[in-house]
Amino acid sequence: MSYVVEMLNIRKEFPGIVANDNITLALKKGEIHALLGENGAGKSTLMGVLFGMYQPERGIVKVNGKEVRIANPNVANRLGIGMVHQHFKLVENFTVTENIILGSEPLKGMVLDIDKAAKRIEELSKHYGLNVDPHAKIEDISVGMQQRVEILKMLYREADVLILDEPTAVLTPAEIDELMKIMRNLIKEGKSIIIITHKLKEIKAVADRCTVIRRGKGIGTVNVADASEASLAEMMVGRHVSFKVDKKESTPGEVVLKIDSLSVKNNRKVMGLKDFSLEVRAGEIVGVAGVEGNGQTELVEAITGLRKAESGTVLISGEEITNLPIRDRNEKGISHIPEDRHKRGLVLDYTLESNMVLQIYNKPPFSKYGLLNESAMKTYAQNILTNFDVRSGEGAASIARTLSGGNQQKAIIGRELELDPKLLIAVQPTRGLDVGSIEYIHKRIIEHRDKGNAVLLISLELDEVLQLSDRIAIVNNGELVGTVIASETNENEVGLMMAGVAKERSI
């Protein structure tokens, strides 16, 4: 059997951390190979080594049986290795074609030959069933389409080995199905794919083999057909993982959050949320289910104060907060796990220490008379990081930017729960997390509920909403379609309501 890529006994260290310790991964020609591991297990580092972003301290990389030294990504490209990063590297106001040829522009004499490139991109797109318009601007196309542009970029550069770094993290369920189809097409054409992921369902659906790493160490490679989701999870986490969320019956108390006929404009200055009313009581989790962009963002931002409400009221424990500044709302007991952790959740260039007190730096013991008390900040941060198992190179002194996405998310959740809010607004709280962390976060959210607090959960993952919520509010097109009891409903009913069917409107 011929291997296109072999990484043998790779070791890579960073200051204070061994990211990869003796890891071996061999990619067969024409297979989809999953690389599975928890957040911060070292998956991205290993692929960074293969893509030439890092030099390993020890170990051998072979491409097509020959030993190579991949000094930088250009060398990797030349060797036919292409990578689609988790955060796309595209120029927003360029067209698809311009983005793809960026760095290797075809010339006709002295001028750029865009037409030729566009034609070739169209051909490639058709050949692999990518359905990308080469003349569309990046800012106008969906995230899923942007990802396909990244894949096209690799194909345009004649990559034979494609590395996809958590490709489904940013996609909607329909886009995920589409991506899997595309991956199968690519394999048929003789490409080989490494997919970095921690989503077991997707591995079962699409991968041929799976290499598991745990805390920087290689655990082994298995045939996906012979493995179950549970066994993969156990390999990854190192203990038995329960997929079922254990929770008691909820015991709703008084109303904590009361939203009354709230209307909010979206970024395009039209009503994104219309006449929306909802109550969340102490001791219950209310999930909001809906397809992305159906008013969830507007709802959350209007409650937290990031966006102005056009009409209607928001009450916290009977007190109106509709027009209060954000800080006052926080002080009234609202905590918010934001949708976009890089934009809102963290000051990426601050240390974790600073980030952990982002809302409360001005309160004792973290400051007195306007002077910061760094040792108090440090102790406080350290405590959160330990409790939530946030892994970083230098503990509380690490710059937030240097953490892996999952660890950043855990840090944010830790920060918000540590505030012990009366109302926790959790938007996609487990986005980008592995099963072990998801299990833990879910447990903590339920604990928070059981302490008698209200939780408003907004998630695009129906599974999560169904498992975690006590009641589910379904939104469609900015309107409340209806509210159902979680234990009395199922995926089908909620799915139909998400499409707006409950209102008996023909679509």
Added chain:
Amino acid sequence: MRNTIVSLISIILGLVAGGILMLFIGSNPIEGYSYLLQGALKNIERIGNTLATATPLIFTGLSVAFAFRTGLFNIGASGQMLVGGLAASAVGLTFDLSRPVLLLVMVLVGLIAGGLWAFVPGLLKAKFNVHEVVSTIMMNWIAYWTIYYVVPGYFKGEFLETESKKLAESATLRTPFLTDMFDGSYINLGLFLAVIAVIIIAFIIDKTTLGFELKAVGFNRFAAEYAGMKVNRNIILSMLISGALAGVGGVALYTGNASSIQIGILPAQGYDGIAVALLGANHPIGVFFAAVLFGILYSGTGFMNAMTDIPPELANTIIAIIIYFAATSVMIERLLNKFMKRRSNRKDKSGPVVEKGDS
């Protein structure tokens, strides 16, 4: 630490490039630099003059650096200096107070005038999202023409129409104690004010909740907003403080280093402040040393020009090249990384790189 290394490398590269230039015009670089240094530091008087030259640069460097920490680009230090200097001079020429009180009032009005001059762009940015680069530059010209009108109109000099009346010795920041200590140099109390400003600003940035907020807004205003900080208030406040610093810089320049204001000149120190901040990596201590370096280059250049045939413009050229390297610090850092990596990978065996199609 890393920033310091990058800045030092920029300086060395700038000096080397300046040396090469001297070679090209047929002079001996070693001789040139030795006269440059002598001109700046040869005796106690020259050292005093060098420090005095650096004083306004410390203020404008701090001003630009402080705004930059909040993500704002204050190009208006020149205008803020002018109005600060004008306000202080007006007080010095008009009121007959006891010296300590007069000086204190002069510094305070300079501070307030500079602050107000920057408050306008801050307000425009916060309320209407007008880019501060545009509005601060426009404020520079408003200051320029204000001086053009006010100085000949109300404070005309005795001999020249183009400058203000000279301040009485007792109404300037010069003090016999310093002048004597530095052998008749024009060094003045402005230097002490500058050192105090460095300490205060460093303290604000690193140790206070205000600094915490301002930096958070500068790094990521969306996260700052999310965390409940008042982004607009912080923008205005940052501009206000930035302008106040430049305003006091103007006081130091026009009532310390000089004792009158000329019309028709935007002080170059305002723009040099950008370079000082850049080289000082936007840190107050870094700004201090960068300003002193600029002071050396500026004040040594005359002596170098007198002793050799190297033109005085060379100092500006060297500064420009240093700034060029400091501005492309990414490049220097990359080189640095490569160098460090090579050292840590020395034992790494380097296999051959297979070209595509080779196999």
